[in-house]
Amino acid sequence: EVQLVESGGGLVQPGGSLRLSCVASGFSLSNYWMNWVRQAPGKGLEWVALINQDGSKTFYVDSVKGRFTISRDNGKNSLYLQMNSLRAEDSAVFYCVIGNFWGQGTLVTVSS
Amino acid sequence: DIVMTQTPLSSPVTLGQPASISCRSSQSLVHSDGNTYLSWLQQRPGQPPRLLIYKISNRFSGVSDRFSGSGAGTDFTLKISRVEAEDVGVYYCMQATQLLSFGQGTKLEIK
Numbered sequence: 001e002v003q004l005v006e007s008g009g010g011l012v013q014p015g016g017s018l019r020l021s022c023v024a025s026g027f028s029l030s031n032y033w034m035n036w037v038r039q040a041p042g043k044g045l046e047w048v049a050l051i052n053q054d055g056s057k058t059f060y061v062d063s064v065k066g067r068f069t070i071s072r073d074n075g076k077n078s079l080y081l082q083m084n085s086l087r088a089e090d091s092a093v094f095y096c097v098i099g100n101f102w103g104q105g106t107l108v109t110v111s112s
Numbered sequence: 113d114i115v116m117t118q119t120p121l122s123s124p125v126t127l128g129q130p131a132s133i134s135c136r137s138s139q140s141l142v143h144s145d146g147n148t149y150l151s152w153l154q155q156r157p158g159q160p161p162r163l164l165i166y167k168i169s170n171r172f173s174g175v176s177d178r179f180s181g182s183g184a185g186t187d188f189t190l191k192i193s194r195v196e197a198e199d200v201g202v203y204y205c206m207q208a209t210q211l212l213s214f215g216q217g218t219k220l221e222i223k
Contacts, residue, residue: 037212044202044204044214044215044216045153045161045204045206045214045217046214047211047212047213047214050211050212059211093160095160097212100163100166100172101163102153102160102161102162102163103160104160105160
C-alpha cells in the first residue's frame with residue numbers, strides 16, 4: 001500500500017524555523033518529481049515548492065523564495081521542506097504530493 | 113504562471129441528480145510530451161485532498177465510475193452522474209503541466 005507520512009509541523013513564533021519531512025512507503029520516490037502544497041485554514045490549495053528526481057532542480061512560489069528550501073533523500077525515500085523566517089501567513093496544513101499520491105498533511109502554525 | 117478558473121464556486125445538488133464542474137486554464141495544458149496533466153481532486157470536510165481523475169479522464173484507483181472527466185486544451189469538465197451524500201465536499205482542478213496550480217475550488221452541497 002502506498003503511503004506518504006508528513007511530520008515536523010507545530011507551533012512556531014514569527015521569524016522561527018521548522019523542518020518538514022515526508023516519508024514514503026509502498027513505492028520508490030526516486031523516479032518522481034515531488035511537491036509541497038499548502039492549505040491555509042478555510043482556504044484553497046497553494047503549490048509551494050517542487051524538486052526533480054535527483055534534486056538538481058528546485059522551484060518555489062514567489063512568496064517563499066529565499067525562505068524555504070526543498071530537498072530530498074532518495075536513499076531514505078524522503079522529502080523535506082526547510083522553512084525559515086516564518087510569517088503568520090505561512091500558517092497552513094502542508095501536504096507532500098508525489099505523482100498521484102497525497103499525504104495526510106502536517107499543520108504549521110506561526111503565532112506569538 | 114498558469115491560472116485555473118473553476119465554475120461554479122458553489123453547487124447545490126439534489127441527491128441522485130447529476131452535477132458538473134468546469135475548469136478553464138489560462139493557457140493550453142498540453143505538455144511537450146503530448147500528455148495533458150489536468151487532474152480533479154475531492155476534499156471531504158476535515159480530510160486531505162484525494163485524487164479522483166488524472167490526465168483529463170483517467171479514474172484513479174478505487175474511484176467510483178459515477179465520476180468522469182473530459183475536455184482538452186484549456187477547457188475541462190468533471191461530471192458526477194448521480195450525486196450521493198458522500199460526495200459532499202470541495203472539488204479542485206489541478207494542472208501539473210507547468211509546475212502545479214489549482215482552481216479556487218467548488219463546494220458541492222446537497223439541496
